[in-house]
Amino acid sequence: MMKIPQFKSFVNKKDYYREVKSVFEKKYIAEGPLGAKFREQLLEITGAKYGVLASNGTLAIYLALKALGIGRGDEVIVQNVTFIASGNSVEMVGAKPVFVDIKAPDDMTLDLKKVEKKLTKRTKAIMIAHLFGSACTNIREIKKFCKKHNLLLVEDAAQALGITDGKTHCGTFGEVGTFSFYADKTVTTGEGGFVVTNNKEVYENMLYLRNQGRMSSGTFVHPRIGYNFRMSDLQSALGLAQLKKLDHIIEEKLKIYNLYQKYLGGKVKFLKLHNKFSFIPFRVIVFVENAEKTMMQMKEDGIEPRSVFFPLHKQPCYTYLKNKDKEFPMSNECFETGICLPTWIGLTKKQIKYTSKSLLKSLK
Ligand SMILES: Cc1ncc(COP(=O)(O)O)c(C=O)c1O
Structure with a gap:
């Protein structure tokens, strides 16, 4: 009888060791030059204007929602079939997740026809997820719907790195898009995440939030409330090796x-x-x-x-x-x-x- 596991990680040791060696040579193991390089390459792939690394895909969504100013008293429509992190990150910012069914059992895409009656004065955003390697089959309609109803579109693109129609990459239709680099993702850093946006103000909010409420490390003056969502260069080394492949x-x-x-x-x-x-x-x-x-x-x-x-x-x-x-x-x-x-x-x-x-x- 064969033994076939659900998943095995793909780690290309040779490339990884080469990248990781440079981390030790530079003696910079927290977030540093390799993080910057990884970020640049991810921006090139996604075509987004701005992006920040995050500690994992769940915190990437949390960071995105927080940077959009979503919080207590707000409601977010969430696609009902997705990984729990999509709903939990809404709960984590203090907002209420409002679940809406998918289009069909074999089409894991938000059913827009069922969204309208779930909208209230408190609805701030719609969160969709591009699942299992396909873009949401109605992503452009969802974008139009959000525009019509003045809602923010948040794309959980944790599983969607590399998925594009040649013009627009998944995760860049909405106000923010988030990615995961968990062990089973297309590109992995073990644990890791990334948020993209084309909105400068949202980007700046994320820079403060992810680095203890300051623009750069090395100062103990913190203009805003912030946290630590950084990623180490050891992780980015793995990410860079993966991108080569x-x-x-x-x-x-x-x-x-x-x-x-x-x-x-x-x-x-x-x-x-x-x-x-x-x-x-x-x-x-x-x-x-x-x-x-x-x-x-x-x-x-x-x-x-x-x-x-x-x-x-x-x-x-x-x-x-x-x-x-x-x-x-x-x-x-x-x-x-x-x-x-x-x-x-x-x-x-x-x-x-x-x-x-x-x-x-x-x-x-
Ligand atoms: C659709 C989806 N959203 C969010 C996440 C959360 O990412 P992470 O495990 O990096 O926190 C994952 C992956 O695990 C996912 O598949």
């Missing part, structure tokens, strides 16, 4: 996706993609009649599948919001039918075939 990472992930398509295409549904944007499978997502049953079969065969996100309205930590389950049929079906298949660099054709066979066995 970005084309390779994308190519390998697409190969995996295409193999799953070859073995499963036409037999199960795949996640709906935005066909005008590039696609970098963060995980390969498929939909079956009963995800729990299929995952059980796969586990018996030594494979580690994973469910898709448990809808936010159902999270035990959010019962205090008293959401009505019947308002979220698409999110519920998405969870009951969706499976994350192992998607990591190094996964062989044989392993993908074995995983696909096991999945199909459960459908009989």
Whole structure:
């Protein structure tokens, strides 16, 4: 029996050691020259005017919301199917997350038709998430909607580095966009995050907030309240080494996706993609009649599948919001039918075939 884990990190040791050596040569292990270089390269990739590094993707969203002035008394519409950090960062700034269903079980994109009746005088922003390697399928409509209703658009692009339609990179449609460099992300620094914006004032707010309320270190005079959201150069060294391999990472992930398509295409549904944007499978997502049953079969065969996100309205930590389950049929079906298949660099054709066979066995 094969043993196939859900994920293995891709760390290119040779490049990493070269970058990390320069950290020790410069004797600068806190945030320094490599952080600046990593930031510049990320700005080039995303095409954003301004950007700041953050300690992780969750704090990146928190920093973004804080810099936009969102806080107590405000409400933020949050896509109901996403990682918990999208909702929690709203809660963390003291605002209320208002969850809204997705478009379809196989399209993890905010359903705009359901947003309007959730708007109140307190709604300040909409937070969407570009998930599993695809851009939100209605990102341009969401942007128009925000403009019409005078709402800020916050994009959780934690999983979306490198995804673009050739003109606009995910994370740069809205007022702010955030990225994660957690171990399983397209580019990783172990832990890490990044926030982009084209708004100078928001950028300046972030500079203060991320560095103890001052513009530069080395002074103990703090004009504003701020915290520490910095990232060390050891982490940026890993990020720079990863960026050198970005084309390779994308190519390998697409190969995996295409193999799953070859073995499963036409037999199960795949996640709906935005066909005008590039696609970098963060995980390969498929939909079956009963995800729990299929995952059980796969586990018996030594494979580690994973469910898709448990809808936010159902999270035990959010019962205090008293959401009505019947308002979220698409999110519920998405969870009951969706499976994350192992998607990591190094996964062989044989392993993908074995995983696909096991999945199909459960459908009989
Ligand atoms: C959609 C989404 N949002 C936010 C995060 C939070 O990022 P981090 O784990 O770096 O805090 C993640 C990743 O873990 C994510 O997948």
